[in-house]
Amino acid sequence: MTEEDKILQEVTTTDYKYGFVTDIDSDTINKGLNEDVIRLISMKKNEPDWLLEWRLDAFRKFQKMTEPEWANVTYDKPDLQSISYYSAPKPKKTLESLDEVDPELLKTFEKLGISLEEQKRLTGVAVDIVVDSVSVATSFKEKLGELGIIFCSISEAIQEHPELVKKYIGSVVPKTDNFYAALNSAVFTDGSFCYIPKGTRCPMELSTYFRINQAGTGQFERTLLIADEGSYVSYLEGCTAPSRDENQLHAAVVELIALDNAEIKYSTVQNWYPGNKEGKGGVFNFVTKRGICHKSAKISWTQVETGSAVTWKYPSCILKGDNSIGEFFSVAVTNNYQQADTGTKMIHVGKNTKSTIISKGISAGKSNGNYRGLVKIMKGAENARNFSQCDSLLMGDQCGSHTFPYIEVKNKSARIEHEATTSKIGEDQLFYCNQRGIGTDEAIGLIVNGYCKDVLNQLPMEFAVEAQKLLSLSLEGSVG
Amino acid sequence: MNLQEKLSQSFKDLGSRLNGSESKSLRELRSRSFDYFKGQGFPTNQDEEWKYTSLNKIVKRDFDFSSQVSSEILAEDIEPFLCEGLDSYKLIFINGVFNKSLSMLGSNEKFFVGSLKQGMKEMPDIINTHFGKLADTKQSLVALNTAMANEGAFVYVKKGVKLDKLVQILFVNTNHEESRMMQTRNLFVLEDFAEAQIFERHQAFNQGHVFSNSVTESSVGNQAHFKHFKLQNDLDSSSMVDSTFVKQGANSSALVDTFAFSGELVRNNLHFEFTGMHAEAHMDAITLLKGKSLVDHHTFVDHAVPHCQSNQLYKGIYDEKSKGVFNGKVMVRKNAQKTNAFQQNNNLLLSDFSSIDTKPQLEIFADDVACSHGCTIGQLDEEALFYMQTRGIPLKEARAFLMFAFAGDTLKNITIPELKTQLINLVARELKVDLELNEVIT
Numbered sequence: 001m002t003e004e005d006k007i008l009q010e011v012t013t014t015d016y017k018y019g020f021v022t023d024i025d026s027d028t029i030n031k032g033l034n035e036d037v038i039r040l041i042s043m044k045k046n047e048p049d050w051l052l053e054w055r056l057d058a059f060r061k062f063q064k065m066t067e068p069e070w071a072n073v074t075y076d077k078p079d080l081q082s083i084s085y086y087s088a089p090k091p092k093k094t095l096e097s098l099d100e101v102d103p104e105l106l107k108t109f110e111k112l113g114i115s116l117e118e119q120k121r122l123t124g125v126a127v128d129i130v131v132d133s134v135s136v137a138t139s140f141k142e143k144l145g146e147l148g149i150i151f152c153s154i155s156e157a158i159q160e161h162p163e164l165v166k167k168y169i170g171s172v173v174p175k176t177d178n179f180y181a182a183l184n185s186a187v188f189t190d191g192s193f194c195y196i197p198k199g200t201r202c203p204m205e206l207s208t209y210f211r212i213n214q215a216g217t218g219q220f221e222r223t224l225l226i227a228d229e230g231s232y233v234s235y236l237e238g239c240t241a242p243s244r245d246e247n248q249l250h251a252a253v254v255e256l257i258a259l260d261n262a263e264i265k266y267s268t269v270q271n272w273y274p275g276n277k278e279g280k281g282g283v284f285n286f287v288t289k290r291g292i293c294h295k296s297a298k299i300s301w302t303q304v305e306t307g308s309a310v311t312w313k314y315p316s317c318i319l320k321g322d323n324s325i326g327e328f329f330s331v332a333v334t335n336n337y338q339q340a341d342t343g344t345k346m347i348h349v350g351k352n353t354k355s356t357i358i359s360k361g362i363s364a365g366k367s368n369g370n371y372r373g374l375v376k377i378m379k380g381a382e383n384a385r386n387f388s389q390c391d392s393l394l395m396g397d398q399c400g401s402h403t404f405p406y407i408e409v410k411n412k413s414a415r416i417e418h419e420a421t422t423s424k425i426g427e428d429q430l431f432y433c434n435q436r437g438i439g440t441d442e443a444i445g446l447i448v449n450g451y452c453k454d455v456l457n458q459l460p461m462e463f464a465v466e467a468q469k470l471l472s473l474s475l476e477g478s479v480g
Numbered sequence: 481m482n483l484q485e486k487l488s489q490s491f492k493d494l495g496s497r498l499n500g501s502e503s504k505s506l507r508e509l510r511s512r513s514f515d516y517f518k519g520q521g522f523p524t525n526q527d528e529e530w531k532y533t534s535l536n537k538i539v540k541r542d543f544d545f546s547s548q549v550s551s552e553i554l555a556e557d558i559e560p561f562l563c564e565g566l567d568s569y570k571l572i573f574i575n576g577v578f579n580k581s582l583s584m585l586g587s588n589e590k591f592f593v594g595s596l597k598q599g600m601k602e603m604p605d606i607i608n609t610h611f612g613k614l615a616d617t618k619q620s621l622v623a624l625n626t627a628m629a630n631e632g633a634f635v636y637v638k639k640g641v642k643l644d645k646l647v648q649i650l651f652v653n654t655n656h657e658e659s660r661m662m663q664t665r666n667l668f669v670l671e672d673f674a675e676a677q678i679f680e681r682h683q684a685f686n687q688g689h690v691f692s693n694s695v696t697e698s699s700v701g702n703q704a705h706f707k708h709f710k711l712q713n714d715l716d717s718s719s720m721v722d723s724t725f726v727k728q729g730a731n732s733s734a735l736v737d738t739f740a741f742s743g744e745l746v747r748n749n750l751h752f753e754f755t756g757m758h759a760e761a762h763m764d765a766i767t768l769l770k771g772k773s774l775v776d777h778h779t780f781v782d783h784a785v786p787h788c789q790s791n792q793l794y795k796g797i798y799d800e801k802s803k804g805v806f807n808g809k810v811m812v813r814k815n816a817q818k819t820n821a822f823q824q825n826n827n828l829l830l831s832d833f834s835s836i837d838t839k840p841q842l843e844i845f846a847d848d849v850a851c852s853h854g855c856t857i858g859q860l861d862e863e864a865l866f867y868m869q870t871r872g873i874p875l876k877e878a879r880a881f882l883m884f885a886f887a888g889d890t891l892k893n894i895t896i897p898e899l900k901t902q903l904i905n906l907v908a909r910e911l912k913v914d915l916e917l918n919e920v921i922t
Contacts, residue, residue, distance in 0.1 A: 070528070379832070394847035397814065403842040409857050412829035416857035420840070424847040 031084045035059060038186055041086050045155050045189070048162060058175035058185035065179045071341040072370045072402055075310045078249045078284060085187045085220070144202075150195040151206055154222050157193035164195055168226055172255040172292045172318070180251040181288040184220045188253070191222035196231040196262070205460050207236035221252040227262035227297075234265040234460060248273075249284045250308075256291030256299055260321065263298040264291065267459050268315075269467050271307035279337025279366070282309025289313065295321035295350070302458040304467040305332040305340060314372065316345035319353035319381075326355040329455040333471060334367035334399070343373035343390075343404075348381040348414075357388040358454050363399035374406040377414040384411065388418040393425065393451060483539050483661075484521060488514075490545045491628060498630070503604065509612050514627035520620035532805045532837040533747055533776040538691055538719050544658035553652060553685075555582055561650055561683050566898040568646040568679075569593045571633045575653055576662050578631060586645070591676075592636040593647055596665060599634035606636055610669050614697040614725035616751065622723050625695040629665035632694075637674035639701070646896055649680045653718070655688035662692040668708075672701035672729065679899065681711045684718045689744075692720040702729035702756055709899065710748075712740040713906070716771055719745040730756020735893050738765040739903060740775040741910055750779040757787040764890040765794045768910045769802030769834075776805035779823075783816040792823040795887050797911070798834035808853065809841040816846050823853035828860070828886065860886075880913040887911070 038059055042052040067077055144151050150161060157165050175185035196202055227233050250272065258264050266289075275282025285308035291299040301315040317326030328344040346355035361369040371390045392401035403420045425447050433443035449456075452471065456464055481489075491514050500507070522539045523530040553574050562570065570584040571593070578595035586593040592603065600607050615622050633649045651664055670676055684690050700706045712720065720743060726734050740746055752761045767775050781790045796804045810821045827836045840853040860882045868878035887907055894900040908915050 392842075392844070394844065394849075397817075397847045399847070400843070400845040402844065403840075403853070405840060405855070407838045407855060407857065408835070409827075409829065409837075410835040412832055412834065413859065414829070414857055415859070416855070418840070418855040419852065420842060420854075421850075421852040422842055422844045423850055 031082050033080050033083070033085060033187070037085050041187060041189060044086065045158070047155075047158055050166065051158060054170070054175065055186050058182050059187075061176045062179070062182035062186055065176070065182055067179050071312050071372070072368070072404070073310050073312065073339040073341050075284065075339070080183070080249075083249060086189055144204075147200055147203070148197040149200060149202055150193065152193055154188075154191040154193040154224060157224070161193075161195070164226065165193070165224065168255065168257055169222075169224055170255075172257060172290045173253050173288050177288060180286040181253050184222060184251050184253045184288070188220045188222040191224070191252070193223075194225045194233065194235065196227045196233045198228045199230040200228075201231065202233040205234045205236050219248075219250050219252070221250075221254075223252070223254040224257075225255070225264060225266070226257045227259060227264050229259045230261040232263045235267070236460060237266070237268045250286065252287045252289075254287070254289040254315075256289075258291060258293045258297035258299050258324075260295040261297060262294075263300075265300045266291070266302070266315070268301075268303040268305075269459075270303065270305045270311075273309075274307050274336065274338050275309040277336045277365075279309070282338070283307065284309060285311045285313060287313045289315040290318065290345075291316070291326075292318045292320055293324035293326060293353075296323040297321055298325040298327070300327040300329070300458070301344065302329045302455065303331070303342075304455070304459070304471070305330065305342060306471065308340070309338060311338075311340040311342055313342045314344055316347070317355065318347045318349065319355065319384075320349045322350040323352045324350055325353070328355075328357045328359070329458045330359045331362070331452045331455045331467075331471070332359070332369055332371075333362045334364070334369045336365040336367060338365075338367040339370075340368070341370040341372055343371045345374040346376070346386060348375075348377045348384040348386070351380070351382040352384070353381055354385045355387075357386070357390070359388075359390040360452050360455055361390070361392040361401055362395065362448065362451075363392065363401050364395040366398045368400045368402065370402040370404065371420075372404040372406075374408070375416060375418070376406075377409045377411050377416070379410045381411050382413050384414045386414075386416045386418075388416075390420045391451070392420075392422040393448070394422065395424065483541075483543055484518070486543060486545055487624065487628070487661075488518065493545075494628060494630070502600070503608060505608065506611065510627045513612075513617060513623040516617060517620050517624040517627060520623070523620060529778065529807070532807075533745065533774065535721075535745070538689075538745060541659040541689055541691075543661045543691070544655075545661070553579070553582065553654065557685070558582060558650060558652060561652075561681060562648050563646070563679060563899050563902050566646060566896070568648050571595065571647065571649045573631065573649075573651045573664070575655070575660075576631055576651075576664065590638050590641040591643055592634065593643075594634055596632045596634045596667060597630065599636070599667070603636065606669060607634075607667070610667060610697065610699050612697075614699065614727050614751075614753075615695055615723070616725065619723065619749070621693050621721050622695055625663050625665060625693050625723070629663035629695065632665035632667070633678075633680075634666070635668045635676060635678065637670045637676050639671040640673040641671075642675040643677070646899065647676065647678045649678065651682045651692070651694075653682075653684040653688070653690045654686055655684075655690065656686045657688055659689035659691070662690060662694075664692060664694045666694070666696040668696070668698040668706070670698075670700050670704040670706050673703050674701060675705045677707040677709075677896065679709045679711070682714055682718070682720060684715045687715065687717050690714075690718040692718070692722075694720060694722045696722070696724040698724070698726045698734070700726060700728045700732045700734050703731040704729065705733050707735045707893070707895075708737070709894070709903075710736070710738045711903075711906075712738065712743055712746050712748075712775070714743045716742060716744055716773065718743055721747045721749070723749040723751070725751045726753070726761070728752070728754050728756070728759040728761060731758045732756070733760040733762070735762040735764065737890065737893060738763075738777070739906070740765065740767040740769070740777075741906070742769070742771070742773050743775070744772070745774045745776075747776045748778065750777075751782070752780070752790065753782045754785045754788045757785055759785070759788045761788070761790040762893060763790075763792045763794075764893055766887045766890040766907065767794070767796040767798075767804055768887065768907065769796075769798050769804065770800045772801045774803045774805070777807070779808045781810050781821065782813070783811060783819045783821060784813040786815060786817045786819065788816065789820040790822070792825075793890055794825045795890055796825075796827045796836065797830065797883055797887065798827065798836060799830040801831070801833040803834065804836040804838075806836075806838040806855075807841070808839075809843065810851060810853075812842075812844045812846050812849050812851060814845045817848040819846065819849040819851065821849070821851040825853075825855045826886070827855075827857045828883065829857065876912075877914065880911050883911050884908060884913045
């Protein structure tokens with residue numbers, strides 16, 4: 001076996017390191033999906049009538065939809081009736097400080113390397129932690145409050161800022177957008193809500209850590225982020241999930257609204273449980289993420305995807321306003337039997353709109369990585385500009401890489417460039433490194449890091465470190 | 481009666497007309513294919529492969545399947561549609577029927593150039609070995625053609641023989657009022673070390689609607705060299721779905737060069753596969769559209785053997801209300817290491833009403849490969865235009881020259897001077913380029 005083969009062997013046999021189960025008392029409702037469950041969720045969360053109606057409408061439309069099959073992934077469809085749609089850690093009392101948080105829970109975060117106090121004290125990151133479906137700790141809220149920034153769980157926002165929620169929820173991702181978005185609209189239990197007032201620059205990175213915890217619990221997060229005129233916000237989202245044998249469904253919806261001159265930077269590090277090396281278990285990650293840019297606004301998506309058994313995710317930008325900008329930077333790593341069908345949609349509606357897509361795929365083991373993207377230039381989008389680059393790196397001869405870029409242009413002034421390459425790590429590059437005294441192992445790490453640099457550079461500092469950690473975990477043995 | 485019912489009737493008529501004159505295996509193939517077509521029907525926008533191109537309007541027309549009155553066509557009528565000043569073999573089909581007197585046939589112990597029907601009579605073994613062997617039976621229109629087509633060009637070149645002249649194939653339609661559906665079928669067989677070049681054109685003489693469903697199978701042996709030029713410059717009342725299947729042996733080279741200048745709807749399906757290593761496939765195309773024309777290029781290159789190479793170069797210029805579609809797919813299978821696959825699609829949109837949908841796809845299962853695709857949509861370089869204007873070239877001419885240069889890349893693989901000149905002239909005429917002025921400048 002050559003050195004390279006050994007490394008690949010190691011890569012393809014590494015176990016998931018973050019697999020553990022935390023025992024917390026949970027308030028779980030019976031499995032199943034019907035109108036009563038939705039009414040129950042709505043009631044438990046003490047929601048206003050309009051939201052219940054909205055959920056029920058989404059559910060009725062959802063029932064008429066069928067699960068999409070166009071993605072280049074194969075999996076056993078999750079049985080939606082065998083999922084419990086509400087699971088919340090039992091509220092003991094209202095929490096005011098970290099001391100009151102369930103110690104078990106704190107331990108979980110410690111294992112993940114997310115110490116709340118650390119984060120609070122050293123990094124200045126406000127963390128709104130979501131375990132399963134209900135947020136249990138929100139920090140820095142008061143500090144943000146002084147600036148008029150609202151950063152809370154969506155259930156809280158529904159109680160306290162119903163006018164904002166009512167105005168924007170479902171405005172970017174309509175409740176009938178797709179099968180899983182409709183499901184989410186009907187049964188979402190919690191998520192984050194953020195509002196940045198006019199002309200405000202959010203002084204810290206906002207962040208939410210998601211974890212799927214309760215066995216057999218689907219997680220349906222709903223994130224709504226509104227940046228009012230001239231504001232700026234950088235939002236981080238990261239996730240790791242414990243090891244499970246049965247598949248878990250994660251169908252989140254994220255809606256971003258960037259009003260005139262606003263800028264939103266949304267970064268994700270995703271490391272749900274990918275299944276074991278036989279391809280058993282793992283999380284189904286079927287997420288709908290979309291943002292709308294008004295005049296001169298900018299939305300930038302950055303994602304590092306290393307986890308999940310099946311990923312099905314296309315963070316998109318609707319460039320509605322003139323001079324708006326959309327960006328998408330992605331690293332997607334698949335290993336063992338993982339499958340990823342991911343990419344972006346850039347819909348150019350306004351004049352002088354610009355978009356950039358940089359997608360880097362790395363496939364190893366027996367996995368399959370897909371890039372699926374759409375660049376659409378509408379008729380009125382004068383002088384639209386798009387640059388897309390999607391590169392794939394194949395490690396080993398049993399994996400696959402696929403590229404499906406759709407480009408639709410209806411305006412003659414558009415300038416579109418798209419390029420894609422697929423290759424393996426060059427033998428001459430490895431040879432050069434070896435010859436300079438760098439071992440094959442380290443050399444591969446060096447090259448992969450360099451390959452992903454364009455994307456990793458887009459991440460905020462704190463996240464870049466974590467992303468690199470995840471990259472090396474996913475491709476252990478090949479990343480130095 | 482809708483088109484599908486009419487086709488069923490027509491298929492029955494064909495069966496009784498042939499009256500068992502064809503071999504049993506062929507009869508079975510035909511009925512199997514027709515059943516498949518009946519099950520599938522015509523493709524709709526719901527099919528991913530037909531997402532951007534709708535046959536709806538065409539298949540709703542009232543097609544006439546009664547036997548056509550053959551009209552009198554003279555040699556001078558067809559001359560403008562053939563490559564002039566070139567000694568070549570000619571295969572002329574009028575309304576789907578082979579016209580021997582207008583054609584120039586070639587047949588000896590080394591090769592055969594003639595019609596498919598002749599071939600079935602004179603060399604049934606070759607036909608039985610190759611007919612229907614490459615065409616994808618899982619595409620409904622190809623299946624329909626396999627079921628119903630019994631005429632087209634047949635070229636057979638024996639081992640080590642280089643066909644001395646270009647083969648020109650012209651399909652003429654003369655219908656006036658009624659709509660006609662044509663099923664043409666070509667078969668080209670090149671044995672090992674053979675060489676051949678083919679020029680194919682479909683032309684309507686009158687404004688009656690024609691819908692051609694054409695299928696070509698080309699079998700290229702080891703170390704053989706094959707070039708196939710297609711000129712699609714038909715009337716705007718004509719539409720065509722052309723499916724071409726090429727199979728290449730080791731060390732062979734094959735080129736399909738498509739020139740699409742008009743037509744109501746033209747759909748080109750190109751399918752390449754390799755059976756031996758070190759084969760080279762080239763696909764070039766230039767699309768220059770005006771009016772309401774739609775041209776859809778679909779390519780599929782199946783790399784299942786190592787060390788093969790494929791090159792795709794698709795250029796398009798779209799004006800007025802025309803629409804272009806490009807869908808290129810490269811599949812590199814698990815064992816096809818050392819594959820080189822390149823795909824390029826460049827487009828210019830000239831009008832606010834023109835549009836382009838492009839989808840270059842790569843599906844790769846082998847790790848030691850170099851595959852890439854590039855796709856651009858843009859306008860002419862402002863600086864180049866300005867420079868030319870400072871040199872006294874009016875804007876209109878400057879634009880024409882730049883477009884001519886843009887399109888010119890796709891002409892590089894044409895080696896027959898007369899053919900090249902004719903195609904250059906055609907491109908120049910379409911782009912309104914003054915070639916004499918061009919020569920003065922360059």
